[in-house]
Amino acid sequence: MSEKQQRLVLSIIDFLNQSMTDGTVKADDKEGLEVAVQCIGEAFGIDPSSEEQVEKLSVRPTTLQSIFDVYMKTRDKVGTRAQASTSEASSSAPKPPSADDKAKADKFKQEGNALMSSKKYAEAIEAYTQAISFDGTNPVYYSNRAAAYSSKGDHLVAIGDAEKAISIDPSFSKGYHRLG
Known part of the structure; x- marks a missing residue:
């Protein structure tokens, strides 16, 4: 196991x-x-x-409940955006995150970066996931989470995040680096 x-x-x-x-x-x-x-x-x-x-x-101070809560928030945001994009015309763009959401996302990204420096990869993943829940349009958050997954040795999940970063911004070179 x-x-x-x-x-x-x-x-x-x-x-x-x-x-x-x-x-x-x-x-x-x-x-x-x-x-x-x-x-x-x-x-x-x-x-x-x-x-x-x-x-x-142990994954403490994180709990299974908090991990599940983050997953549900992310799923709900991504699901809502996916439903909106399929129901709208393909020419309309999804509603961009508010300035407040962007600020919250950036705070979680900074927290994730600090946790990465401390080699606390599971906690960094959670912080980047929180950032994504506030702003799923920023490829940096997916790229950073890919790095955290890769550092944990979870390369298949890292590939998924790297591909998501690239799909958001095909010119984001770091996404390709993470994919490699």
Whole structure:
């Protein structure tokens, strides 16, 4: 099993444990979740009580819930834009992001850049994803996220982001560099 898969499993276990402690799950259902956590851990060889495994595999301070929230925001924005572009005439351009959205996106890009410098690639990916959720028209955000994925060894996903950067701006040479 890859380290990426192990991280996902630990994140799921963390989510379930958090759901039991924060009151998301009714007291009557806690026992069933405890059994599920134990079974999931055993099936995938993850021991959430092992400090060594947690230190190696944890995505904290990020949580599975926050990753999912970013995904949903990005999907909703991209989906809304895709629906708008298919329903409008091909000559009309999608509505550009507001100045406020661009400023927020740039803030997340800067945060991602700082995280890249610290070799915190998963956190950098999340920051670039946030930037994209505010401004999906800037090829730099996709290019930077491609670099973060590549640094993590997730080259197939990096290729997708590099191609997206190029599709947004075919003259953006860094997109081709990331693709390479």
